[in-house]
Amino acid sequence: MFLKNTYNEFIKIAAKPRSYISIAAITVLVGIILFAMKIDGPAYISFITASFEQTLNFEGNIMNGNLMAFIILQMLIVQIPLLVALVTGDLISGEAAMGTIRMLLTKPISRTKILLSKYAAGLIYTFFILLWMGFLAVIVGRWLFGDGDLMVLNSDGLVIIQANDIAWRFLGGFMTAFLALATVATLSIMLSCFSDNSIGPIVSTMSVIILFTIIGTLDVPVFDNIRPYLFTTHMAAWRSFFDNPLPIQAIKESVVILFAHIGIFLSISIYHFNKKDILS
């Protein structure tokens, strides 16, 4: 029954036109980035390497598909939470707004299972979004720009990773990015349980992300104790897979924090949804 309900919920998501906004937006954005990089990529790269190139020569194909995939991930991972929240923030509140939630709850399945099946359908949708972005970034990027070593710019400097050492890093990076997006999806579903309209949870989710991101990036000592526990601090944990040596402890901490947030958000959702007085 749970699986059937999850399937039904996924069909509901697939039937909504708004679900395809994300796919279209990602396709257009990735297309624009790849086009821009094909035309002006060397200038973009030289802006990064300019100070090194006075003294050093970088030999080899820097502008390759792996770098494109990394740039795309870095640029889009900030916008993807909005696209995810657009659909997952509507899963409960949308039913309430349309007045179908009362009928939904007459099914011979517990409220918890209904919520979890909606949650599972939301995660599957999130996974597909990320998979599509991964396909465009990695597969199409490599097809257009070829393979090669990946030059990553992070806050500690340039890291050059050999081509045969990249695939598992992308896999790990995508899994961690999925965990971060699952946290956003869980937050929006939790907020969706508290609302009877679609817009509220979507806007609230983005507001929370913006607020936490600002707190996280403000270099003020008063936030030093809070910063490590904000889920937004760990949303960029996927980048750690492109560091050398791999910061395993930092990745573990990020995974634990993100799972903890998912657990807390989901528990609140289940508790509230079970107690909710369905009036519509």
Add this chain to the structure above:
Amino acid sequence: MSIKFKKYTLLFLFLVSSINIINATPTANKSLQLVYEKLMKLKDYTAEVNIRSDIPLIKIMPVNAKIYFKQPNQFKMVAKGIAILPKQGFSDLANILKDSNSYLAVLAGNETIDQTATQIIHLIPNNDNNDLIIGKFWVDTKNAIVLKSQLTTKSNGNLLINYQYDATGKAYGLPNHLLFTVDVKKFKIPKAIAADVNKTKSASTLTANQAKTGSIDIRFSNVQINKGIDDKVFKK
């Protein structure tokens, strides 16, 4: 013996010994020209190289590559991935020494490097517009090879190069091991582009503050000298 006779004898002995020293020790210009002539024996070469870079702000694994060189200045490196080479000093020694009228060479002393006696020669370009401000060469005059050089340029600061040769390399002035030490004071990375928003640092740019120099270690193997290389190889 009169004092006058003693004076003339001493003067004569001094002149004779000076002539001997001049004959035994080539002038700075002559030493550099001998080095240049040896380098000119090297028409072309291919070699497999292993490049190890230890440069602040850059993390890179050792890279294997193949290099091609053809006189006067055609150079190409083919690597599977990304390799880092110094901008100067890899194959431009011959170009620096080519025209002896374009620089002033001054003998600055002698030094022993790995039990080999060398002349220290300062090379000062005559043209003020030259990027090279001063070059310092430690020349093994017996083999007419450079064992160490220090190039001070307007654009890149100091570049120190240590050369090691095998028996074949000595005959052509082609080292089989090069160790470059480069200035990295100017290296900066714009943090806005790094986009690592979760790592906060007060500086808006990252600079190589701690270490002032980086090194690039290049070891040659399978060197093929004067076998002829098609010009097509150097075209992209």
